[in-house]
Amino acid sequence: MKIGIAGAGLLGRLLAFQLARAGHAVTVFDPATSPEQRGAAGWTAAGMLSPMAELETANLAVFEQGVRSLALWASIVADLKASAPEHHVMLKMMGSLLLAHKGDEGSARRMIDLLAHKTPAGHAEHAPKPLSRMALRSAESAIHTSGSAWILPHEGQIDSVQAMTAMTVAATTLGVTWRWNETVTSLQQGVIKTAKQDFSFDWVFDVRGTGARPDLSVRGVRGEIFWLHAPSVELQRPIRLLHPRHRVYLVPRDGNRIVVGASEIESEDRSPISLRSTVELLAAAHSVIPELAEARIIHSETNLRPALSDNLPRLEASDGLTRINGLFRHGWLIAPALVKQALAEISL
Ligand SMILES: Cc1cc2nc3c(=O)[nH]c(=O)nc-3n(C[C@H](O)[C@H](O)[C@H](O)COP(=O)(O)OP(=O)(O)OC[C@H]3O[C@@H](n4cnc5c(N)ncnc54)[C@H](O)[C@@H]3O)c2cc1C
Known part of the structure; x- marks a missing residue:
């Protein structure tokens, strides 16, 4: 399928890598002027994978997504190593x-x-x-x-900078098209619009984080x-x-x-x-x-x-459009489980 992704943060890069691995034609849009420009929160994160500690403020769903993601990160990092062998990603599960x-x-x-x-x-x-x-x-x-x-x-940690870099390199190797310096001005089912052009896709993912306003009150x-x-x-x-x-x-x-x-x-x-x-x-x-x-x-x-207002993640899918947002302080903890759920819901 032809997939458009608005946002090249943590979710955008993980989606791009997973979808390209599955053989889809992926295009990603982001206002960052280069892959290394650190606009996304994903870069700054400490990368703690803490399902238990996050329970202080989060709910059971975040805990369960976190526990599932700990196992998923191990296989994602192994897949990244196969596609981008020169980009090491530190992942530790020592509590x-x-x-x-x-x-x-x-x-x-x-x-x-x-x-x-x-x-x-x-x-x-x-x-x-x-x-x-x-x-x-x-x-x-x-x-x-x-x-x-x-x-x-049973907690872990991932080096967020290494992982953001490796996901970009691996996704590029798998044929992802990156449209840097291109802000999405609006999107809807199957369509992404920038100031330059309208683009048509079979499916669109809105993972713009704080840039998703006014569509979401993030x-x-x-x-x-x-x-x-x-x-x-x-x-x-x-x-x-x-x-x-x-x-x-x-x-x-x-x-x-x-x-x-x-x-x-x-x-x-x-x-x-x-x-x-x-x-x-x-x-x-x-x-x-x-x-x-x-x-x-x-x-x-x-x-x-x-x-989002409840500080909890949200995943919404309608025909041709999936939005994921509100990852707040546990994006690295739960992203793999959310991405897996998003792709399963639309059989990708
Ligand atoms: C200081 C700090 C520490 C953290 N520590 C941890 C931690 O230890 N563990 C943990 O699990 N999580 C942590 N997090 C949280 C984690 O970083 C976020 O939950 C996660 O990055 C959210 O991912 P995202 O893809 O939704 O958003 P982001 O990573 O912010 O990516 C959003 C992307 O959308 C792009 N964008 C915005 N507007 C547009 C537009 N109009 N068109 C196209 N693209 C657009 C942005 O440029 C950006 O690249 C931390 C965050 C911070 C700030």
């Missing part, structure tokens, strides 16, 4: 840690109790498990805390992150600090880099990171790993998470 400093255990305990309470029936293996100080030291030798720690054993939720270079700090897993005021995570990446994030602010301001977020994020990161004092700040980035 993630929740930490609370001494004195903050009260609010941490409430979070742990909430997660334990929300652990879906039949999924007890996902519930938070307390870690002794010795177990914590053997899991993550960089962390020195006299507080408490828990492991969420809003952007500002998120700010840092990249640190810390060769002296060995970290294996994502760490979430259960702080009473700031929610901060540290996510290790290849090349001795650590992503520290993220603010969550009801604003569509994409200007650079604020002093307040800088102080809060970096002070909290330093409190978890004091050796980060000598880390170098190599990058900071701001982006907008696409969210």
Whole structure:
């Protein structure tokens, strides 16, 4: 079939890759001037694959899509390796840690109790498990805390930048046409319109994130992150600090880099990171790993998470048009399951 995709973010690239692999003729439209221009939230994401931790705010459907996606990512990354062998994608399934400093255990305990309470029936293996100080030291030798720690054993992480790049290269190898620097001005069943031209397709996917207005009342939720270079700090897993005021995570990446994030602010301001977020994020990161004092700040980035009014994802299909949006703070967690569902619903 002839497929048009509006948006080359996380969903657009994953759809393009999967559809091209299945033999469809795919064209993708995006206002970015090049494949590397980082307009999409997908680039900025820390890439935590956290079905359990997301249950704090999300619902059972997101948890289940997340659990399904963990398995799907493993096969997608293997497929990417086949189509783009020179583009490594780091994918780890070693669980993630929740930490609370001494004195903050009260609010941490409430979070742990909430997660334990929300652990879906039949999924007890996902519930938070307390870690002794010795177990914590053997899991993550960089962390020195006299507080408490828990492991969420079935969580993972993906390097979002590597994955965005590999999906583009692999999809290109499979024949996808990219129309960069082409903003979709409107779309409907089987039609995508840009300022230059109208294009006809057998099926259209609207995955424009915050750009889908006015068709969807999606809003952007500002998120700010840092990249640190810390060769002296060995970290294996994502760490979430259960702080009473700031929610901060540290996510290790290849090349001795650590992503520290993220603010969550009801604003569509994409200007650079604020002093307040800088102080809060970096002070909290330093409190978890004091050796980060000598880390170098190599990058900071701001982006907008696409969210609907209920902060939950939405997938709508009518004849010739599928819309997927509202992936909010768990797009990497759930995209593979949503894409699989979208393609199955229309027998693609
Ligand atoms: C700071 C931060 C941290 C995050 N951390 C995580 C995490 O750890 N784990 C996780 O699972 N998720 C995380 N996320 C969320 C995740 O990044 C998003 O849920 C996901 O990127 C949404 O994917 P999408 O394809 O819907 O939107 P996007 O990735 O934003 O892509 C939308 C695309 O549509 C394009 N577009 C817009 N308007 C138009 C138009 N008119 N015509 C054509 N194209 C258009 C845009 O240019 C963009 O390329 C994080 C997000 C942020 C900002």
